[in-house]
Amino acid sequence: MGSSWKYESEKAMIKPVGMTVAGLDTGNGAGGETDLRVFEVLGIHGVFAITAITAQSTKGIKDINVVSSEFLKKQIETLLDDFNVEAVKMGMIYTKEQFQVVNELLHDSFLVVDPVLYAKDGTPLIKDVEDYKKIILPIAKVIAPNIIEASAISGIKVEKESDVVIACKKIRETYNIAHVIIKGGHSKGDFSFDYMCNEEGVYKIGYHRIQAKDTHGTGSVFATAFTAEYIKTKDVKLAFRKARDFVQSPIEYGLNIGKGVGPVNVSIEIMKKSMKYEVVEEMRRFAEFAENNEKFWILIPEVQSNLAHSIKPEYVRDLNDIATFRGRIIRRWDKKVIVGHPVVFGNPTHTARMLLSIILKGMNSTCLMNIRYDDKIVESFKEIGYETVEINRELEPSHGEGKTMQWIIEYISGEYVRIPNVIYDKGTKGKEAMIRFWTKNMEEMIEALDNLLKML
Ligand SMILES: Nc1ncnc2c1ncn2[C@@H]1O[C@H](COP(=O)(O)OP(=O)(O)O)[C@@H](O)[C@H]1O
Ligand SMILES: Cc1ncc(COP(=O)(O)OP(=O)(O)O)c(N)n1
Numbered sequence: 001m002g003s004s005w006k007y008e009s010e011k012a013m014i015k016p017v018g019m020t021v022a023g024l025d026t027g028n029g030a031g032g033e034t035d036l037r038v039f040e041v042l043g044i045h046g047v048f049a050i051t052a053i054t055a056q057s058t059k060g061i062k063d064i065n066v067v068s069s070e071f072l073k074k075q076i077e078t079l080l081d082d083f084n085v086e087a088v089k090m091g092m093i094y095t096k097e098q099f100q101v102v103n104e105l106l107h108d109s110f111l112v113v114d115p116v117l118y119a120k121d122g123t124p125l126i127k128d129v130e131d132y133k134k135i136i137l138p139i140a141k142v143i144a145p146n147i148i149e150a151s152a153i154s155g156i157k158v159e160k161e162s163d164v165v166i167a168c169k170k171i172r173e174t175y176n177i178a179h180v181i182i183k184g185g186h187s188k189g190d191f192s193f194d195y196m197c198n199e200e201g202v203y204k205i206g207y208h209r210i211q212a213k214d215t216h217g218t219g220s221v222f223a224t225a226f227t228a229e230y231i232k233t234k235d236v237k238l239a240f241r242k243a244r245d246f247v248q249s250p251i252e253y254g255l256n257i258g259k260g261v262g263p264v265n266v267s268i269e270i271m272k273k274s275m276k277y278e279v280v281e282e283m284r285r286f287a288e289f290a291e292n293n294e295k296f297w298i299l300i301p302e303v304q305s306n307l308a309h310s311i312k313p314e315y316v317r318d319l320n321d322i323a324t325f326r327g328r329i330i331r332r333w334d335k336k337v338i339v340g341h342p343v344v345f346g347n348p349t350h351t352a353r354m355l356l357s358i359i360l361k362g363m364n365s366t367c368l369m370n371i372r373y374d375d376k377i378v379e380s381f382k383e384i385g386y387e388t389v390e391i392n393r394e395l396e397p398s399h400g401e402g403k404t405m406q407w408i409i410e411y412i413s414g415e416y417v418r419i420p421n422v423i424y425d426k427g428t429k430g431k432e433a434m435i436r437f438w439t440k441n442m443e444e445m446i447e448a449l450d451n452l453l454k455m456l
Helices: 005-012 032-042 069-082 095-108 127-135 149-153 162-176 218-232 236-252 268-292 351-361 375-384 404-415 443-453
Strands: 017-025 045-057 062-065 084-092 111-114 179-182 191-196 201-208 307-310 322-325 330-333 338-339 343-345 366-373 388-391 420-427 434-439
Touching: 017 032, 017 069, 017 218, 017 351, 032 045, 032 218, 032 236, 045 069, 045 095, 045 201, 069 095, 095 127, 095 201, 149 162, 149 351, 162 179, 162 191, 201 236, 236 268, 268 307, 268 322, 268 338, 268 343, 268 443, 307 351, 322 351, 351 366, 351 388, 351 404, 366 443, 375 388, 375 420, 375 434, 375 443, 388 404, 434 443
Parallel strands: 017 045, 017 084, 084 111, 388 420
Antiparallel strands: 045 062, 179 191, 191 201, 307 322, 307 366, 322 343, 330 338, 366 434, 420 434
16 A cells, blocks of 8 residues: 555655744844744744843843753753754853853754854843853854954954955864854945855855845844755755845845834745735736626727736835736737736836836836727726826937836826826827826726726
8 A cells, every 4th residue: 555645744744943042032133033934934944942032122132031051951952852953043142051051962963153242232142252152163063253243253353355264264263163154244345245164165155235224133034044044955055155145135125113223024035925926816817807808809909908017016126026918918800808828027018117117106006007099098087087197209218129118107207296097198100009007906907997998
């Protein structure tokens, strides 16, 4: 007999386990609970041995309540007794007695140390630093200080690239740590460079430096992402690359919450993926409406139509956040409307480019369709209650291909406080007259077109 259904289903639900030994940030921006979130997003079951509770918010740390070393020991023993912990990330740990517990129980683990000497507000997160250097650093497999921490640990003031490499090597040799990563978030320049050195050499990764205010937790996120990726691949170089890549979007989409430095947005990529899934579902709903409405063909111009649909406007950065139908919306010779699936993101169609320009002007807009120009259609839009604006294409300056949609929106926003929902032009030499209609969501788009078609 083959394996039973029950066995197959249980097997499918196994997740690798990673541990964080860290403090708790009551404001949920750094520390152990953020580590658990990173583990979760990256497909690892995170478990948490807590070293201290910090009374913390985006404004900083008010107080620290340290967990006794006996209780820390109990937590780690309890977790190790049950789970197959594949790697351990360590953040805040406070006292010499706590270091001894970790040394005793985790010296053989794949230990990734984030030496959080100070929080962003300057509060020390490790009390007995000299003991920490003696007891914790020699059992680390990987250490990931920022440049301030690297300076303190190596005794070399890290300012320029050559200092980073020297400090990296010194830390490696002094503490016999296989992989030293020095993070560049606190350095200057257009790129934030991180360096990793090990016996094979020095690797450098640079990403565009984001001018961000809400960066609380970047270090915790980086080290936990590294640990998660190491668990999945057992490849240190790959884990370094993936962790650096992972941290970029959470910084870009940092959460402007609280009165101080807001947390980075750990689940942003999952949120964007789920929003994109909803967009695809709604595009399917639109396709059904277009193909089944007997009069829909009236709306379709010679060049055919398309519908652009974005994720929530505040998350839109570029055309990759906007979907269209690859094969457009086509009117056949017999007036039948055919929607050209599939739905694709990032296609530089006129509709997608105009929607992007409207969103980047701050409008609450997620849908835009191009419609055949006809006086009657424009009048019907007015009757439904939409504001309209006519654009004279003769006024368009000569610019390269692909700039017209942006020009139209720039032109309108120079004249209007709010961009009207119906934007039309009567064409010019070689350019068909066209209406472009945008709405705040798919609900409104379908309802408006349904009402419009009843009037035609
Ligand atoms: N403004 C930024 N733009 C892009 N990447 C950043 C920025 N700030 C930090 N990083 C990245 O975030 C990670 C954490 O770095 P860093 O801020 O130096 O750590 P810490 O939080 O321990 O001080 C690194 O990969 C670093 O390159
Ligand atoms: C409980 C706790 N642990 C760690 C930190 C510091 O984490 P980090 O990711 O380096 O974030 P910033 O403090 O630099 O924002 C913390 N604050 N609290």
